[in-house]
Amino acid sequence: MYLYVLKSDALERVPENLLLAFGKPHHAFDLVLSPERTLSREDIHQVLENLEKQGYHLQMPPAEDEYIEHLPEELLRRNDPI
Numbered sequence: 718m719y720l721y722v723l724k725s726d727a728l729e730r731v732p733e734n735l736l737l738a739f740g741k742p743h744h745a746f747d748l749v750l751s752p753e754r755t756l757s758r759e760d761i762h763q764v765l766e767n768l769e770k771q772g773y774h775l776q777m778p779p780a781e782d783e784y785i786e787h788l789p790e791e792l793l794r795r796n797d798p799i
Contacts, residue, residue, distance in 0.1 A: 719745065721764055721774040730772025739775075 720735075720742060722728060728736065736742070748754075750768075754761050759776055767774035 718778055719776040721748075721750075721768060721776065723768055723772065726772050735773075735775070 764774045
């Protein structure tokens with residue numbers, strides 16, 4: 718899971734309950750976000766709106782089903798009985 722925050726605010730606007738559920742945050746990387754930027758799993762407009770309104774955006778990992786759908790057939794059948 719990723720927690721987007723404004724660099725200027727750091728974690729100041731993130732609710733304490735979310736930080737407790739999230740666990741100890743570790744800085745992963747910095748991004749320059751603009752409406753023209755594309756994000757692979759998130760809608761950039763929603764991310765920017767959440768950053769402006771609430772000071773953070775939480776990106777949850779994809780559902781497990783999404784991981785499985787993208788695995789090659791060979792890996793999906795590897796543990797099948799012979």
